[in-house]
Amino acid sequence: MTGELVGYLPVGFPDYAGSVEAAIALLENGVTALELGIPYSDPVMDGPIVQEAANAALQAGFRVPQVFDAVAAIRERSAAPVYVMTYWNPVLQHGVDRFADEFAAAGGTGLITPDITPDAAADWIAASERTGLDRVFLAAPTSTDERLRMIAGASRGWVYAVSTMGVTGVREDVDAKARALVARLRAADAGRVYVGIGISSPDQVREVQSYADGAIVGSAIVRALADGGVRGMAAFARGLAGLG
16 A cells, blocks of 8 residues: 655745645645644754745744644645644744644644654643644654654654654655664554655655655655746656656
8 A cells, every 4th residue: 555645845935825825736746644844943953945945934924823824724625634843942932732722723633843752742742632633753763762662652643753864855865774763663563654854756755655654755845846836846746646
C-alpha cells in the first residue's frame, strides 16, 4: 500500500490568499495531508528555502490568527488532514488552551512541535486530550531507545522521524539512518511513522514510503512555489505523487 504524502507550506507565502490556494492545489495534485508552517522569526530547524519564505510572510504582516483562517478555508474545500508545524513560542504567546480551541474549531487535525519534547509538554498534552487534536513529536537518529519509547507513547496520530541531523533542505540522498530510525520506532511501539527532512524527489518519496507510513516534503515544494507559482508547484506535486 502506498504511504501518505505530506506537503509543507508556510502560511502567508507568497501571501495569505496565495498560500491557501497553494495548499488546495497540493491536495488536488496527489498530496494526501498538509503541514502548514507558522512563520517564525527564530526558526532553528528550518533551512534557507523555508526561512526565506517565512521571512517574506512575516514582512508582509503575517499573524498567528491567519493560520486558523487558513485551516478553516482549506477545510471548506477538502476533508484531508491539516496539520500545523509550529515552534512552541507562538503557541505560548497565543495561550496553549486558546490556541488548541481555535485550531480545533477551525477544523485542524493536530500540531507538529519540533522544539518541545513530551516531558516538557504537559500543558499541550492536556489541551490536545481535551480537544481531540493529534500531537506529533519528533524523533531523531540520536534519540535513545528510552526516549523513543517516550515519544511513541506521547504522540497521537503519527511520529515524525527526522531523516538526518541538521536543518531542513533539499538533499540528493535521504540519510540511511532514517530506515534504521523507523525500525527503532516500530520496536518502541510507535503507531504510524512519517519521515521528513531532505526528501525532494519522486524516487525518494517512493523509497521512504516503502518502509514508513508517509513521506514529508517541505523545502522542495516551497522552492517549486517560489520558482513556478501555484501551477509549477502543482506539477511538481503530481510528480512526487507519481501522477505524471
